[in-house]
Amino acid sequence: MNRLSVATVVAPASLPPMAGETGSMNKLSVATAWLDGCSGCHMSFLDLDERLVDLVRYLDILYSPLVDAKHLPERVDVGILEGSVSNADDLRQAQAFRDRCRILISLGDCAVNGNVPSMRNPYPLAAVLDRAYRENVTLQPQVPRVGVPALLPRVRPLHEVVAVDVFVPGCPPPADAIFYVLSELIAGRTPDSTQVTRFGA
Amino acid sequence: MPPPPTPANVRVVTLTIDGQDLSARADETIIEVCRENQIPIPSLCYLDGLSIWGACRLCLVEIAGQGRLFAACATQVAEGMQVLTNTERLRRYRRTIVELLFAERSHICSVCVSNGHCELQHLAQTCGVDHVRVPYRQARYQMDSSHELFRLDHNRCILCTRCVRVCDEIEGAHTWDLMGRGSDCLVITDLAQPWGDSETCTGCGKCVQVCPTGALVKQGTSAGEMVKDQHFLPILARRRQAR
Numbered sequence: 001m002n003r004l005s006v007a008t009v010v011a012p013a014s015l016p017p018m019a020g021e022t023g024s025m026n027k028l029s030v031a032t033a034w035l036d037g038c039s040g041c042h043m044s045f046l047d048l049d050e051r052l053v054d055l056v057r058y059l060d061i062l063y064s065p066l067v068d069a070k071h072l073p074e075r076v077d078v079g080i081l082e083g084s085v086s087n088a089d090d091l092r093q094a095q096a097f098r099d100r101c102r103i104l105i106s107l108g109d110c111a112v113n114g115n116v117p118s119m120r121n122p123y124p125l126a127a128v129l130d131r132a133y134r135e136n137v138t139l140q141p142q143v144p145r146v147g148v149p150a151l152l153p154r155v156r157p158l159h160e161v162v163a164v165d166v167f168v169p170g171c172p173p174p175a176d177a178i179f180y181v182l183s184e185l186i187a188g189r190t191p192d193s194t195q196v197t198r199f200g201a
Numbered sequence: 202m203p204p205p206p207t208p209a210n211v212r213v214v215t216l217t218i219d220g221q222d223l224s225a226r227a228d229e230t231i232i233e234v235c236r237e238n239q240i241p242i243p244s245l246c247y248l249d250g251l252s253i254w255g256a257c258r259l260c261l262v263e264i265a266g267q268g269r270l271f272a273a274c275a276t277q278v279a280e281g282m283q284v285l286t287n288t289e290r291l292r293r294y295r296r297t298i299v300e301l302l303f304a305e306r307s308h309i310c311s312v313c314v315s316n317g318h319c320e321l322q323h324l325a326q327t328c329g330v331d332h333v334r335v336p337y338r339q340a341r342y343q344m345d346s347s348h349e350l351f352r353l354d355h356n357r358c359i360l361c362t363r364c365v366r367v368c369d370e371i372e373g374a375h376t377w378d379l380m381g382r383g384s385d386c387l388v389i390t391d392l393a394q395p396w397g398d399s400e401t402c403t404g405c406g407k408c409v410q411v412c413p414t415g416a417l418v419k420q421g422t423s424a425g426e427m428v429k430d431q432h433f434l435p436i437l438a439r440r441r442q443a444r
Contacts, residue, residue: 109311112332113303116312122341154339159332167331171311198326199303200310200317 028077028186031063031101035090036117036155037083040172041108042066045080047175055179058186076101078185084110084117085156089149098162103185107178109171109199111158118155125153168193170201177201216282231273231284232260242286243295243324245413246361247274248431250438252370254362259295259324262286270294292328299325300333305384306342307356308414314427315415321359322414340384347397350420351409353388358416360386364408371437376402388416407433 034042042065048055062076063069079101085091098104109115120128129151134141158164168181168191177197184191212227218240225234235242236249245257255275262273265283273286285291302308302321310322324330342355365377365388376399380389390396409417410429418427 106332109309113309114337115309118337118339119307119309121337121339122307157332157337159334160336164332169331192329192331194326194329194331198310199308199322199330200313200319 027058027060029060029062029073029075030078030080031072031076031097032061032065032080032082032107033063033072033093033097034065035081035083035093035111035158036086037108037110039065039082041082041111041170044108044170044172044175045178048179049175051175051179055182055186059182072096072100074100078103078105078182080105080107081111081158082107084114085152085158085161086117087149087151091152091161094158094162103165104158104162105166105168105181106158106164107168108173109169109201112167112169113199114155114157115171118157121154125151166191166193168197169199170197171199173197173201214278214280214282216278216280216284218284219286225278227278227280229278231262231271231276231278231282234278235273235286240286241327242273243328244274245320245324245359246363248363248367248411248434250371250434251363251366251411254366257298257359257361259298261291261294263288263291296328296330299328299330300335302359303330303333304335304337306338306340306358312424313357313415314418314422314424315357315429316425318425318428319415320413338384342387345390345396346420347395348399348402348404348420349397350404351396351406352418352420353390353396354416354418355387356416357414358388359414360388361413362388363411363413364388364417367407367411367434371434371441372403372405372407374401374403374405377408410434 032042046066061067063072079097081094081097081104083090085094106112110117114121129143133143166181168177170177174197177193180196181191181193213224214227215222215224217223218235218238221238223234223238232242232244232247242260242262244260246254247260253275255272258272260273261270263285264271299321303325308321310316310319313319316322344355345353362379365379368377369375376390378389380387380393390399391401396402409419410431411434412429415427
């Protein structure tokens with residue numbers, strides 16, 4: 001948790017409006033991605049609505065499905081990952097986020113505990129693929145192997161493959177919970193998300 | 202109906218819980234005194250109106266001068282007892298117990314019919330479980346949907362045995378029992394037959410209402426729709442006592 005003790009920006013959690021702010025202050029850089037999730041956590045992030053306008057005075061979203069950048073920057077203050085680690089590409093992204101982000105947030109139940117994607121875990125991978133691509137298919141049954149990342153034998157929560165600093169459970173975590181967590185990080189504090197969200201939410 | 206009169210020969214003792222001076226009847230347990238005085242203490246297998254099981258270990262407390270921990274549900278109060286219910290050690294143990302329950306079977310809250318009305322889910326939040334630090338077992342357990350009114354999902358069962366006890370002690374049917382050991386332990390109906398084939402089940406649904414999770418639910422409920430009502434239990438239990 002040492003990474004959390006050196007926040008670069010200090011702002012009150014309530015984020016009062018500051019007229020005339022030009023964005024010259026040192027903002028927290030943010031990267032987000034979704035792994036094996038439904039994008040619902042990102043939708044919940046968008047549900048911050050007009051509070052997003054307040055937040056961007058303290059945050060620079062450098063890389064995300066919500067912005068246009070194609071490459072994860074070398075250094076980022078806060079990384080936010082939604083979704084479980086289910087295939088080789090999820091694993092690569094999780095490791096890249098851990099390498100480049102000072103604080104890594106595990107956002108939502110899929111990232112925190114595997115959630116719905118992990119419901120395949122009691123079955124062997126071959127049985128799962130057969131079920132999805134052979135048993136229920138009438139035309140040219142085949143398992144896709146070209147251009148898609150290979151599935152991992154087991155779906156895993158993010159913290160089982162990389163170290164995670166902040167956990168925000170919920171399916172999805174409410175927008176208020178996301179706002180609370182980001183506000184606490186902006187203020188240089190360690191958020192306790194159990195105050196504002198829970199498994200299943 | 203008024204509660205049965207307090208037996209005249211029961212002594213009153215004084216004790217402290219978390220530094221608070223309290224008096225209680227000598228035949229009361231620590232958890233009963235805590236509940237009467239709004240001292241929060243987590244529990245899963247304990248339920249007012251059922252016999253004491255003492256298995257979930259969530260209500261463990263520290264007692265001054267004693268080396269080991271005591272289950273508050275299974276420990277009677279005594280004169281001069283000094284009880285601590287919320288120390289750092291107890292919080293650590295409770296969090297670990299809840300995490301182990303989540304890791305043992307598949308409690309996927311988001312798609313559970315009891316989402317939002319589940320005692321295990323609520324305990325996870327109040328015990329500070331924002332993630333589970335032990336690996337998930339990911340074992341596969343069966344469901345039993347053979348009963349026309351109710352459904353059993355072993356994946357969400359925490360083996361608190363509330364269903365076993367309420368069926369035996371309140372309904373008097375003893376349809377439920379336990380089978381197997383360790384992680385293979387299951388609640389069963391009759392001699393491990395499908396619930397729908399049970400000759401002893403009266404279909405009263407008391408087991409469903411006392412189940413703390415989404416293991417026993419009504420048929421036809423969707424995610425988050427299963428709200429349980431346990432008000433009947435202390436009333437029926439008191440009537441049985443008075444008889």
